[in-house]
Amino acid sequence: MAITSANQLELLQTAEAVAREKMIDPNLVVEAMEESLARAAKSRYGSELDIRVAIDRKTGRATFTRVRTVADEDTLENDKAEILLKDGIDTVKHARPNVVVFNAKSHVYDEEGEVVETRDVKRFVLRAPTENDKLLTEGVDQSADPVVGDMIADEVPPVEMGRIAAQSAKQVILQKVREAERDRQYEEFKDRVGEIINGVVKREEYGNVIVDVGSGEAQLRRNEKIGREAYRNGDRIRCYIKDVRRENRGHQIFLSRTAPEFMRELFKMEVPEIYDGIIEIKAVARDPGSRAKIAVISYDNGIDPVGACVGMRGSRVQAVVNELQGEKIDIIPWNEDAPTFLVNALQPAEVSKVVLDEDAGKIEVVVPDEQLSLAIGRRGQNVRLASQLTGLDIDILTEEEESKRRQAEFEERTKLFMDSLDLDEFFAQLLVSEGFTALEEVAYVEADELLVIDGVDEDTAKELQARARDYLEEQNRLALEKAKELGVEDSLVAFEGLTPQMLVALGEDGVKTLEDFATCADWELAGGWTTDGGERIKDDGLLEPFEVSLEEAQNMVMTARLQLGWVTIEELEADAAAESEANAQELAEG
Structure with a gap:
């Protein structure tokens, strides 16, 4: 197939059709055609040549040119892509009248249109200059001879494209179109992360669902599906855009139905008060397809956040439940007081006592014996979701277990005071009952705090503190000796x-x-x-x-x-x- 025998306007018509179908810039398609034709020409004239193709955007005429760099005898390396200076000058002198020699300048402008920088661009010697070339040569001496470093472009005859060359050209065009399409898709979706999108299932690949999202394809991975969800081709699906990444191959848009943010966005769609900012979802914890907990707060005292999310006869929450394949949702009032919030989060279990260790991010919850299984939940689900919701590590004890532990601690501290301070059991128990837990507290506390203990006078208090300090000093001495031995x-x-x-x-x-x-x-x-x-x-x-x-x-x-x-x-x-x-x-x- 020869380019010259083809309808020249057909190239532009094809480019327009492809660009319209893929929603990309027609110039990108034309540039892909130019590159594919240049590759075909190189296979005909030789790969070591610098062959370039320019397709006129108005007529569709394809111009094939060979570009050579002017070099001197000392620097000439490739006689196919370079030309000696004397031969270059001779070429220009014997060229047709439309040969142009110019030294182009590239200007950098500021916001006010003033030139702030001028850069030199290599001079070109062109046969049959295009309109763009003519613009570049305005005010330039076109009669100057070429110099070393200039580039000379000679027009060469169009190539006859055989079957292999045509197939290669087709592959180049398809590749460029795919790249342009992927760039367009990325630019369209990169700012839509965090949105809910509706799509149509196209196919399933190794458990991953490929979704048509209108202007491209997205992927719902198997670990982002709820439970054992199964979809057929043509099914409509609603997903959360979890990530958009620029990838050279494969998909760029990644969806999720298990992300906590998906539930958050669904409630925003169903509850106008959340959309308007009157109610805020402070935290979400999910066991996808099974159970979830959300914590909500109202910034309007006249609006109940839980009731607003549930809706009339449960209509609002039921719409979310239906979308999530029957996932049970506990809606919990949020509270900035961590223990109070945790009591709410462990519903429906009742809590007797909460002990918070803020430094360790850990919290102990005491529940009645009969409430233990309810607080933990099936396979630990309830306490796990409550932990995710509050961000705390939760340790659940029954009242009986807590009582045994407190008794063990009491006995341990009593023994410590008996052994270190040489006290009888009764007196040591008195110290523990008054809240003393360590020898340092006894040694360095104000004497008045010891005097409140029954049977302790000033002399007894001084003696207790002296014994405690002597014991601590001896322990420090022994520890220091051991440290030096180490x-x-x-x-x-x-x-x-x-x-x-x-x-x-x-x-x-x-x-x-x-x-x-x-x-x-x-x-x-x-x-x-x-x-x-x-x-x-x-x-x-x-x-x-x-x-x-x-x-x-x-x-x-x-x-x-x-x-x-x-x-x-x-x-x-x-x-x-x-x-x-x-x-x-x-x-x-x-």
């Missing part, structure tokens, strides 16, 4: 904030110098929690038994690094300022 160096012993018992714990773990201590992470010292596969896992800290908080650990590590000269005060202040600015920006965006 190889803990004086630089770490002298570090402020570390007790002898802490030094023993560090030494047993191989932290023996100030340098070792400075390389520790704060969570390695204070402990913490990590999430693996949705399950929270406890990380034990070296100093956690001494109730060192994460913030205290961080301050100690930073102080050690300052003393060693690893960081400076200015660097720490700059990092703190940057972090504060990032947090403020995140809060503003949220």
Whole structure:
């Protein structure tokens, strides 16, 4: 097939049709055609040649040109893509009158249209210049001879395209069109993450559902489907746009029906008060297809948030339940007081008592014996959803278990005071009953707090504190000796904030110098929690038994690094300022 024998306007008509069908710029299709024709020409004239094709946007005429760079004898490497200077000058002199020699300039303009920068563009020597070329040559000396580095373009005859060349050209065009289509799809959907979209099921691939979303395809992965959902071709489906990523191959739009945000957006569609901002969904926890809990708050005292979400005769919540394949939804009033919120979150179970440990992010819940199974739920579902909703690690105890634990703690503290202070059982129990839990409290508390105990006078109080201090000092001495036996160096012993018992714990773990201590992470010292596969896992800290908080650990590590000269005060202040600015920006965006 020869290009010259084809209807020249047919190229433009084909480009228009493809662009209209794929909703992309026709120029992109024409450029793909130009590239495909150039590849076909290279296969005919030689791959080492620089063959370029330009299709006139008005007439459809395809012009084939060979481009060569002017070089001198010392720099000439490829005589197919380069031309000697003397031959280039000769070519220009004997060329037709429409040869143009120019030194083009590229201008960079500011917002007011003023030129702020001018860049040189390599000069071209062109036969049959296009309109664009003529614009580039305005005010340029067109009679100048070419120089080394210029480029000369000679028109070559159109190629005869055989079957293989035509097939190759077709593949290039299809590839370029696909790339343009993917770029358009990405630009259209990149700002729609977080929206709900309706689509039509096209097919299923290895358990993943491919959804037609109007101007492209999206993927609903098998782990983003609810339960054992099954779809047939042509089924309508509603999904949440979870992510849009620019990918070279495969899908770019990823959908979800299991994301908590999907339920949030469904309620926003069904409850006008949520859409208007009168009611806010503060948290969502889901076991997709089975059960969910949402926490809501009303900013209008006259509107009940739970009732508004349920709707008349449950119409609003039922619409969401139907969309989620019968997923049961508990709507819970949100409360900024964590224990109160947790009591609500554990509904329908009744709670007797709540003990919150804010530092550990852990909470203990005491329930009546007969309420234990209800509080935990089937396979732990109820307590798991409540934990997700509140962001706390929940430990559920029955009243009987809590009573036994308290009794064990009472006996343990009583024995501690008996052994360390040389007291009888009755007197030790008195101390525990008054709330004393550790020897440090007895040793360094105000004497008045001991005098409130029955049978304790000033002399007895002084004696108790003296015994406690003597015992603690002896323990510190023994611990310091052990730390030094473990190889803990004086630089770490002298570090402020570390007790002898802490030094023993560090030494047993191989932290023996100030340098070792400075390389520790704060969570390695204070402990913490990590999430693996949705399950929270406890990380034990070296100093956690001494109730060192994460913030205290961080301050100690930073102080050690300052003393060693690893960081400076200015660097720490700059990092703190940057972090504060990032947090403020995140809060503003949220």
